[in-house]
Amino acid sequence: MTARYLLSDEEQTIRDVAKRFARDRLAPGYQARDQHDSVIDRGLLAEMGQLGFIGAELPEALGGLGLPCATAGLITETLGYGDFNMAAMAVTGSLIGQIIADNAQPELAAEWIGRLVRGETILAIALTEPRGGSDAANLQVSARRVDGGYCLNGEKTSITSADQADAIVVFARTGSVEERARGISAFLVEGNSAGITRTRFRDIGYRAPGRGSLFFDDVFVPDSHLLGKEGTGFIQVMQGFDYSRALLGLLCLGSAQASLDETWAYINEREAFGQRLADFQGVTFPLAEYETQVAAARSLCYHALQLKDAGMPHSAEGAMCKWLGPKTAYDAIHQCLLSTGHYGYGEDTPHQQRLRDVMSMQIGDGTAQIMKMIIARDQAKQAASRT
Numbered sequence: 001m002t003a004r005y006l007l008s009d010e011e012q013t014i015r016d017v018a019k020r021f022a023r024d025r026l027a028p029g030y031q032a033r034d035q036h037d038s039v040i041d042r043g044l045l046a047e048m049g050q051l052g053f054i055g056a057e058l059p060e061a062l063g064g065l066g067l068p069c070a071t072a073g074l075i076t077e078t079l080g081y082g083d084f085n086m087a088a089m090a091v092t093g094s095l096i097g098q099i100i101a102d103n104a105q106p107e108l109a110a111e112w113i114g115r116l117v118r119g120e121t122i123l124a125i126a127l128t129e130p131r132g133g134s135d136a137a138n139l140q141v142s143a144r145r146v147d148g149g150y151c152l153n154g155e156k157t158s159i160t161s162a163d164q165a166d167a168i169v170v171f172a173r174t175g176s177v178e179e180r181a182r183g184i185s186a187f188l189v190e191g192n193s194a195g196i197t198r199t200r201f202r203d204i205g206y207r208a209p210g211r212g213s214l215f216f217d218d219v220f221v222p223d224s225h226l227l228g229k230e231g232t233g234f235i236q237v238m239q240g241f242d243y244s245r246a247l248l249g250l251l252c253l254g255s256a257q258a259s260l261d262e263t264w265a266y267i268n269e270r271e272a273f274g275q276r277l278a279d280f281q282g283v284t285f286p287l288a289e290y291e292t293q294v295a296a297a298r299s300l301c302y303h304a305l306q307l308k309d310a311g312m313p314h315s316a317e318g319a320m321c322k323w324l325g326p327k328t329a330y331d332a333i334h335q336c337l338l339s340t341g342h343y344g345y346g347e348d349t350p351h352q353q354r355l356r357d358v359m360s361m362q363i364g365d366g367t368a369q370i371m372k373m374i375i376a377r378d379q380a381k382q383a384a385s386r387t
């Protein structure tokens with residue numbers, strides 16, 4: 001089960017604790033929590049926080065554990081084995097936590113990072129708007145300068161946990177449209193601020209975190225809640241994505257590994273034509289192929305995280321993880337569902353839910369096409385520098 005790269009003693013211990021938690025606390029309720037209108041179980045979230053599973057790489061000075069990002073990846077993958085959606089909260093914590101830790105004023109950072117890592121709060125990140133998410137720099141939500149702060153107006157859509165979040169990191173335009181990315185700033189907006197309206201979508205998967213829209217109608221945000229300097233919002237979120245994309249790959253691969261393990265067990269028991277299914281290469285070879293592909297994609301994710309830990313560029317590698325991880329996981333789970341025959345098609349097995357949950361990350365945080373654009377841009381730049 002889960003990561004097979006060589007672990008230090010500390011990582012081994014952390015993984016063992018995460019594995020037990022995934023098996024005993026997360027997996028049993030994974031399917032029950034896949035209900036329309038279900039929400040994140042805040043009790044479980046607090047347990048995750050107590051065990052140090054949320055934002056484990058965040059600085060100790062702000063309440064984190066200061067662990068390597070690769071260790072945060074190990075936690076994500078291991079929890080993803082038990083419950084994709086609860087594990088996704090650890091990824092959200094790392095993404096938003098990093099943005100707050102790096103850019104918020106110290107007091108604000110300490111307040112929200114403390115609550116985040118303890119599992120006492122749900123945070124959201126609001127970039128996408130109705131006119132499109134891929135061209136993220138083309139956003140319209142405005143932040144107008146007013147006495148003592150800013151006034152936000154406009155709509156964000158497709159935002160994870162829009163209706164549950166206690167605070168939202170909002171990307172809004174402080175400059176002109178012509179400035180594109182350089183005219184975007186980031187704000188930490190408290191969820192109970194006057195002028196915010198929230199809705200919730202009905203989705204096929206990723207249901208407990210859920211998605212929805214956020215409407216900002218003259219929402220006042222004090223100066224103290226501007227993250228970093230005006231005009232730096234876009235770079236903040238893109239740097240955050242470089243990291244979270246490797247985590248999301250591992251999240252999906254952890255889920256796929258659960259389906260693979262269950263399917264190996266199933267074909268060892270199930271018989272056809274007087275033999276175990278495991279005796280037929282037609283059954284085992286596709287699974288062997290997906291074991292290999294999952295292992296390869298997993299190695300890529302840890303490689304990207306190790307680059308980040310070493311302070312090296314990892315945008316292209318992050319994009320590779322975000323494309324290959326969810327795709328490989330989706331394909332592997334689909335094969336597991338088919339190898340389980342008619343049982344696999346029923347709602348009693350978790351394969352169908354994992355398929356729906358993992359698919360969310362083939363779109364969320366950037367689609368495959370956008371990931372390939374990032375990889376291609378990086379390769380072209382490297383080629384140009386060689387000539």
Ligand SMILES: Cc1cc2nc3c(=O)[nH]c(=O)nc-3n(C[C@H](O)[C@H](O)[C@H](O)COP(=O)(O)OP(=O)(O)OC[C@H]3O[C@@H](n4cnc5c(N)ncnc54)[C@H](O)[C@@H]3O)c2cc1C
Nearest residue numbers: 125126127128132133134158159160360363364365367369
């Ligand atoms: C489960 C889930 C969770 C999400 N959570 C959040 C969140 O918390 N916060 C947030 O801000 N957003 C969130 N999103 C939104 C997500 O980031 C966007 O959906 C995504 O970036 C794509 O934007 P879009 O849906 O507007 O598609 P579009 O940008 O309209 O693209 C539609 C299709 O065209 C393709 N396409 C677009 N441009 C090109 C191009 N130049 N070349 C080739 N193909 C192209 C895309 O790849 C896609 O397949 C979430 C989405 C999902 C599904």
